[in-house]
Amino acid sequence: MKFFIDSADLKELKDLASTGMVDGVTTNPSLIAKSGRDMIEVIGEICAIVDGPVSAEVTATDHATMLAEGRKLAGIARNVAVKVPLTPDGLKTCRVLADEGTQVNVTLCFSPAQAILAAKAGAAFVSPFVGRLDDIGTDGMQLIADIVEIYDAYPAIRTEVLVASVRHPIHVVAAAKLGAHVATLPPNVLRQMYQHPLTDKGLAAFLADWQKTGQSILG
Ligand code: E4P
Numbered sequence: 001m002k003f004f005i006d007s008a009d010l011k012e013l014k015d016l017a018s019t020g021m022v023d024g025v026t027t028n029p030s031l032i033a034k035s036g037r038d039m040i041e042v043i044g045e046i047c048a049i050v051d052g053p054v055s056a057e058v059t060a061t062d063h064a065t066m067l068a069e070g071r072k073l074a075g076i077a078r079n080v081a082v083k084v085p086l087t088p089d090g091l092k093t094c095r096v097l098a099d100e101g102t103q104v105n106v107t108l109c110f111s112p113a114q115a116i117l118a119a120k121a122g123a124a125f126v127s128p129f130v131g132r133l134d135d136i137g138t139d140g141m142q143l144i145a146d147i148v149e150i151y152d153a154y155p156a157i158r159t160e161v162l163v164a165s166v167r168h169p170i171h172v173v174a175a176a177k178l179g180a181h182v183a184t185l186p187p188n189v190l191r192q193m194y195q196h197p198l199t200d201k202g203l204a205a206f207l208a209d210w211q212k213t214g215q216s217i218l219g
Pocket of ligand 1: 006026027028107127129131132164165166184
């Protein structure tokens with residue numbers, strides 16, 4: 001399973017990239033606004049930190065302007081994945097950009113029917129939002145199960161399931177069990193994944209016993 005980081009915070013991204021766990025980055029207009037940075041500049045800087053796909057989202061809602069925005073974003077760096085919303089204009093834009101060789105991430109997917117359309121439009125990634133579905137009392141992870149099942153039934157589909165709106169490590173584990181290709185994690189979720197009290201307790205006991213030996217591996 002690939003891990004993308006869902007953030008436009010350069011400090012966080014640099015720190016997490018050094019863990020060797022980061023395969024890409026996703027941003028959205030809200031995360032860019034939170035960064036307080038110029039979008040074109042910040043996407044360029046993120047692309048220099050992480051080799052894998054960096055999603056940059058268009059903000060227009062009509063096809064012609066989305067396409068112009070998408071082409072501009074794709075020109076920032078070779079690893080930009082243009083993000084478009086799952087609307088008729090967004091999918092029309094996806095088709096054109098995909099045919100031009102640009103990776104497209106179709107975002108704001110909330111149903112299996114929408115995910116079928118994203119695949120038909122040539123999306124490199126479809127982003128189903130599990131947390132936001134959970135928030136309204138729906139089982140977000142069921143959507144991942146449905147999309148994975150549908151895509152698996154058609155080996156010609158190349159679209160990767162990118163689990164978005166992840167809120168905690170349980171989402172990541174559930175998505176991995178379903179065989180989702182990618183999860184985009186808020187920085188705190190990746191950090192939480194390392195944690196287990198028995199790891200801390202076990203390490204403390206090993207180190208205490210080691211100290212009693214008076215030895216040092218490096219001499
Ligand atoms: C990523 O591509 C999405 O924009 C993001 O995961 C949405 O997460 P949120 O529902 O926590 O805002």
